[in-house]
Amino acid sequence: MVDRTNADHDVLLTKEAEEQTKNNGLKKKMYKIAFVVQRYGLEINGGAEFLCRDVAEHLSKYCDIDVITTCAIDYVTWKNEYEAGETRINGVSVKRFPVDFPRETKRFDKCSEKVLCKTHSIDEEMEWMKLQGPYSTKLFKFIEDSKDQYDFFFFFTYLYCTTFFGLPLVADKAILVPAAHDEPPIYLSIFNDIFHKPKAIMYNTKEEKDFVIQKFRNGDIPHDVAGSGVSLSEKMESNNSHSLTRKESFITYMGRIDESKGCGELFDFFQRYKKENHSPIKLIMLGKTVMKIPTHQDIKYLGFVSEEEKYNTLQNCDVLIMPSKYESLSIVLLEAWLCKKPVLVNGQCEVLKGQCIRSNAGLWYENYEEFSECLNLLLADEHLRDQLGNEGRKFVDKHYSWETIERKYLDLIERV
Structure with a gap:
């Protein structure tokens, strides 16, 4: 566990959260954890991004959490719309980094047709990955430079650059939440390594777990099945x-x-x-x-x-x-x-x-x-x-x- 002396990093539980923690039988561990995801914000209410926000907000009762994400809102363009820097959303610290370049739709579609439907090379798959986005040099550098500041890095969804290029930088502290399913991109050879690198994997459903383990033969990696909580x-x-x-x-x-x-x-x-x-x-x-x-x-x-x-x-x-x-x-x-x-x-x-x-x-x-x-x-x-x-x-x-x-x-x- 990382040694931290600055009390400003500690998350103070409210009396309500302390009582809930006590009632749930869960002990507060002051782990410092980074949640890495391609988009993050109140305007984004679906998919892996919404799951990331929900889990981050709930685990913030027990851990000190930073979200590491980009300035993009739209997954089609990856246009920088949020301001770069640090902010807080529902009590969780969010660090935003600019995307290097927006997605070139015509070029991406042409590359997708090639790598998903035709014979192609590893270099072409790597080109597809960068075009898929969001590619953020400053985000990757922050992850690499901050490795010793965090106990764990959670990476949400296998499909985007934030995980593909970010997870290998901190693989010995990485927990992958792949949000994987049987779709064309997951059969690209560039993803074979990414499912073997993390220290643990959290699946959303039994079907996802069974599919990934059968596809990548990585059942030896510690894992569990959670999903998302819901409440009224x-x-x-x-x-x-x-x-x-x-x-x-x-x-x-x-x-x-x-x-x-x-x-x-x-x-x-x-x-x-x-x-x-x-x-x-x-x-x-x-x-x-x-x-x-x-x-x-x-x-x-x-x-x-x-x-x-x-x-x-x-x-x-x-x-x-x-x-x-x-x-x-x-x-x-x-x-x-x-x-x-x-x-x-x-x-x-x-x-x-x-x-x-x-x-x-x-x-x-x-x-x-x-x-x-x-x-x-x-x-x-x-x-x-x-x-x-x-x-x-x-x-x-x-x-x-x-x-x-x-x-x-x-x-x-x-x-x-």
Whole structure:
């Protein structure tokens, strides 16, 4: 453990946090820990970045945490939008470093087509990695120069430069949270080493763990499966609900509205379903959009909403739908189950399907016919929806309380 004499580095627990620590049976260890992630901010509410923020804020009750990240908000451009330097977000110290260059979309797309679809060289894979971004010389130098200042470095998601170039610099202190799934980039040979370098790995789901260990044969590295905690607190004020979500029957999608998230197929399936069925059901879309949303009287886009509005929408929906084929963990599924709502997911994603099987709280489809049948079944049977939703709530309460997640992260740190 790093010896630190400056008391300014210590995180003082509030009385409430001290009491919670005592009740949870978790001891406060004043480890100094860096969380490294490609983007970080209140405007970023999904994926590995949101998981990183959630875990950082919760572990800050027990450890002294700095987040090391870039000045970018947009993962498509990596444009520097945040001011470089140190700030605090929800009590956590955040150190931002500028990205060296924005992503050149045409060049990146051309390189991606080459390395993901055609015969190519290692040098071309390395070029793809740098174009993937975000590449920050100052961030990498800070990690290298600060190695002795931190006990551990958590790297969130394998896919970006912050992990690919940052983790090897501090491999003997690194814990990887890979957020990996069966997708084309993970088969690039440049990633073979990165899954063998860390001292430990924290997976989000059993499916992710099984896939990574089978793919990289790295089961000897200490590991555990955690995911993310979810809680309701004050977010359940239904009287703040959007008018659309109070008076209509609807299914909802929450997250980045993107072709890569299966939203294009969802729009196609939903519009076909409406043509073939005399159903008043609406599709409510929440989140940042990076693709065109079809003009349809029963597809409503509410945009990027607050946490309160998100939970209120979940409370009022009939079903949450998750059409993505590529997920390492779906936090929004956990949030839906916390609100006792059933889910309908893309069965081609082993993680989503596995979450539904283990929870007994959702259905899945692999084509339009199955999508239509499952949706008809759920919409027609309120008792089934309630039964699945109640099972989901039991599943979340048992496996995804923050007390459980905090304990798993702290136990893995102690093991390392």
